[in-house]
Amino acid sequence: MIRVVVADDQALLRGSFRVLVDSEPDLEVVGEAATGSEAVALAMNARPDVVLMDVRMPEMDGIEATRRIRDVCRVLVVTMFDLDSYVYDALRAGASGFLLKDTPPVDLLAAIRVVASGEALLAPKVTRRLIEEFTRTPAVPRVKGLDGVTEREREVLTLIARGLSNNEIAAHLQVSLATVKTHITRLLAKVEARDRAQLVIAAYESGLVSTAG
Amino acid sequence: MIRVVVADDQALLRGSFRVLVDSEPDLEVVGEAATGSEAVALAMNARPDVVLMDVRMPEMDGIEATRRIRDVCRVLVVTMFDLDSYVYDALRAGASGFLLKDTPPVDLLAAIRVVASGEALLAPKVTRRLIEEFTRTPAVPRVKGLDGVTEREREVLTLIARGLSNNEIAAHLQVSLATVKTHITRLLAKVEARDRAQLVIAAYESGLVSTAG
DNA sequence: TTCAAGGTCAACCCCTGGGTTGACGTGCGC
DNA sequence: GCGCACGTCAACCCAGGGGTTGACCTTGAA
Numbered sequence: 001m002i003r004v005v006v007a008d009d010q011a012l013l014r015g016s017f018r019v020l021v022d023s024e025p026d027l028e029v030v031g032e033a034a035t036g037s038e039a040v041a042l043a044m045n046a047r048p049d050v051v052l053m054d055v056r057m058p059e060m061d062g063i064e065a066t067r068r069i070r071d072v073c074r075v076l077v078v079t080m081f082d083l084d085s086y087v088y089d090a091l092r093a094g095a096s097g098f099l100l101k102d103t104p105p106v107d108l109l110a111a112i113r114v115v116a117s118g119e120a121l122l123a124p125k126v127t128r129r130l131i132e133e134f135t136r137t138p139a140v141p142r143v144k145g146l147d148g149v150t151e152r153e154r155e156v157l158t159l160i161a162r163g164l165s166n167n168e169i170a171a172h173l174q175v176s177l178a179t180v181k182t183h184i185t186r187l188l189a190k191v192e193a194r195d196r197a198q199l200v201i202a203a204y205e206s207g208l209v210s211t212a213g
Numbered sequence: 214m215i216r217v218v219v220a221d222d223q224a225l226l227r228g229s230f231r232v233l234v235d236s237e238p239d240l241e242v243v244g245e246a247a248t249g250s251e252a253v254a255l256a257m258n259a260r261p262d263v264v265l266m267d268v269r270m271p272e273m274d275g276i277e278a279t280r281r282i283r284d285v286c287r288v289l290v291v292t293m294f295d296l297d298s299y300v301y302d303a304l305r306a307g308a309s310g311f312l313l314k315d316t317p318p319v320d321l322l323a324a325i326r327v328v329a330s331g332e333a334l335l336a337p338k339v340t341r342r343l344i345e346e347f348t349r350t351p352a353v354p355r356v357k358g359l360d361g362v363t364e365r366e367r368e369v370l371t372l373i374a375r376g377l378s379n380n381e382i383a384a385h386l387q388v389s390l391a392t393v394k395t396h397i398t399r400l401l402a403k404v405e406a407r408d409r410a411q412l413v414i415a416a417y418e419s420g421l422v423s424t425a426g
Numbered sequence: 427t428t429c430a431a432g433g434t435c436a437a438c439c440c441c442t443g444g445g446t447t448g449a450c451g452t453g454c455g456c
Numbered sequence: 457g458c459g460c461a462c463g464t465c466a467a468c469c470c471a472g473g474g475g476t477t478g479a480c481c482t483t484g485a486a
Contacts, residue, residue: 092348096341119337120344127340128309128333134347135305150462163411166443178465185444195472196443198376200413204424211418363432379473391435398474408442409473 002116003030005046007039007062008054008078013101017052020105027112036060043069049116053095055079055086063089070094074115078108087126088133097121146206148190154208156183160196161203215329216243218259220252220275221267221291226314230265233318240325249273256282262329266308268292268299276302283307287328291321300339301346310334359419361403367421369396373409374416 004027006017011034018029031046033039037060043051053075055062063086066075076097077090087098096115099108100123114121122130146154159169166184170177188194191202203209217240219230224247231242244259246252250273256264266288268275276299279288289310290303300311309328312321313336327334335343359367372382379397383390401407404415416422 088347091344096344114337117337118341120341121337122335122340122344124327124330124332124334127335128331130343130347131304131309131333131335134301134343152463160410161414163407163414165407175463176465178467179463181444182464185446188444194376194378194444195409197373197409197413200410200417201374201376204413204417207424210424211420365433388433389435391437392433394474395434398476401474407474 002027002050002112003046003048004028004112005031005033005039005042005048005051005073007033007036007042007051007057007065009034009057010054013054020109021112024109027109034058036062036065039065040068043073048073050074050076050112052112053077055081055090063093066090066095067093074118076111076115076121078103082123082125084129087122087129091130098126099123100125146191146202146208149187153183153187153190156180157187157191157199157203158208160184160187161200161209215240215263215325216259216261217241217325218244218246218252218255218261218264218286220246220249220255220264220270220278222247222270223267226267233322234325237322240322247271249275249278252278253281256286261286263287263289263325265325266290268294268303276306279303279306279308287331289324289328289334291316295336295338297342300335300342304343311339312336313338359404359415359421362400366396366400366403369393370400370404370412370416371421373397373400374413374422376413 004021006014006021006029008014008017014032014034018032021027021029030048031042033042035058039051039053039062040060051069051073053062053066055077056079057065062077062079066077069075070093074096075094076099077095078099078101079086080101082100090098097111097120099111103111103123111121149157155173156169159172164172166177166180170180173180184196187199191199193199193202204211217234219227219234219242221227221230227245227247231245234240234242243261244255246255247270249270252264252266252275253273264282264286266275266279268290269292270278275290275292279290282288283306287309288307289312290308291312291314292299293314295313303311310324310333312324316324316336324334362370368386369382372385377385379390379393383393386393397409397412400412404412406412406415417424
């Protein structure tokens, strides 16, 4: 038996969800909450498997409530608004699912079972945008460590990561431009970078330099 | 009527998909392909709405095939293996959906309709991992120094900070090299940087990107 | 409707950055 | 003594990055 809590500030909606859920033999509503804080308290006491969570609620919104109970049960966010920020915030807060209130009842019930089983499920519209968000940033070319990089090379790398040109580096280190270029060619090979931009990335990612904040 | 192409190297599986799909009044199979290249050719000629695409196929795999037809129709990848790399590669290649072959027939049919409508749908297991991947990178706290930089420019800057070359950025954003160069020229002025290395620095220092740790 | 801003694109030019090869000197360990 | 790692330097080549100008289109605000 999958134990469900319904958290929504509209009593009417809670009621219909309860009827819907209780009509299934393997599901049961073990509590209702009208605010975020009530939802948190209920999750702690009633120990449901899944909480159907609205986003907009008095006292504490569904996002914050999700964040507080993410470790004690699964959260399925069900909202009227598919705003990007709602979706992203909910997922980061630990929600296992995100559905819109126009979801057919049968799909909602299926979603509860999916979430209870430890998997995740999103409304198709939400899925599409999450994929867009995901593909927005390409696979990041992983950065190699700084093993094998000599002291001098590390020095040059630091200056590159400060934004200096080859000539400026040469002047700063009191060596010829040719020497700087040699160091850089070797750095590119050792760090497996393609150009100085990727060297800057390597410098940050390896911790050689870090954001000043 | 939603027009469907089935691409899979197993004739038996193509047959059962065809029977399943054709049993629906609003769906029809307009072609079958046994290889990736066949799938591409078929997509160009038959102009289906949705291609059911296997990943492992002779000649050309489903990922590459997806990449080549992403602009002419939707692709729903259906595979036996839910390997992370398959999922990520398929989504980056432009797939609108990713299902496993153990999906119940009724769900597969529903998925075809969802994908045909322009939305997206993933197997619950896949959804869960995509969310994990998404939340792995924390929300960027940023705001600093990047005033006056447009959304598109910010996007380009992010890609530069990932180490992409201008050509790669153009390919990723689906625009010409000239456009990318224009954005970069403006970025250099606005951010007061001299070259892309300094742009990478600006991206890190402004919090637009941050070290993965 | 007009204008500004943002996004897109092309053609041109110039120069730095990066690849390649080869060289010389130092200090170190074997 | 010898080899080796490291730092130094030069000459050459060229592809890509970056600057400049000017253009078109769409959107939204004035």
